Amino acid sequence: MTEDQIVSKILQDAQGEVETALRKAAQASEDVIRQQKEQALRDAEKAAAPILARAKEEAEAARRQVITEAQTRANWNILSEKRQIIEEALAAATTKLIENLRSDTDSYVSLLSHLAREGGVALGGGDLELLLNAHAARLGLDLDALAKEVEKETGAKTTIHLSGRRIKNIGGVLVQADAGRRTVDNTFEGIVERRRRDLETIAAKLLFAD
């Protein structure tokens, strides 16, 4: 080998090593970028998982809340409408009742007397006062006869007088004792209130049962 060939060989080898080193560097560069990209995706997925899970949870809770509220409101609206119709039926019933009674005065007087007597007995007799509406007050109840009946049932000396005060009700009587400290409410409104639960049940069956 001549000296020129040796020189040429040395430079050729060096050039080969240079190319190899640069190729390796390029490969290493590509690798590090690719690895970082992959790592970024893994990290981002890890970070995104709880965000997505929480969003799903919140969305489901919100969905349930919205639907439950609407169903509750819908049920309430139906119930409220039923109550309204039942109230209207009860009001119509009391109107019908009083119309029937007023068209048959004898029956109404009998009923008022019965209600007054029951109230007087419940109060145990004594000095009793009857409160009536303007119409009932004009019917002329036999208060002495009523007092005797109450006295007979209670055994207590009894007087009954009609109050000068008129009540504004549909019908029936208020009986008071001890100067108004004790009262029996035998008005139709009072009777309806005492029997309200039963009357509502009857009305609901008649109006809404299939």
Place this chain on the structure above:
Amino acid sequence: MSASLSEALAKISAAEGKAKELLSKADLEAKEKVRRAEIEARRVYHEAYEAHLGQARAGAAQVKEAREAAKAKAEEALKEAERQIAALRRQAEGRFEGTAQALAEEILSAAWGRA
């Protein structure tokens, strides 16, 4: 040592020096390339991370749209209630008089103490 041998050795030595220089430069160039790649890799990392997370957040927002879908169902439930109420009214109208009469009799019975 003959003059020609001495010249030859000098030439070879110069060539070796040149080769070392080339390798040294190549080494520096390679290191610089890798350094720049690492900087680029960090940029790529953040870009990819934010892009993917952004997609996930957008997905989360879509999931929340379920609430809007639920509102449609809720409105449907209320409309159904309105239909039921209208049907109740119609049914009650047909039975109203009879019911009022029955209730009036019931109240009268209660007034007479028969209930």
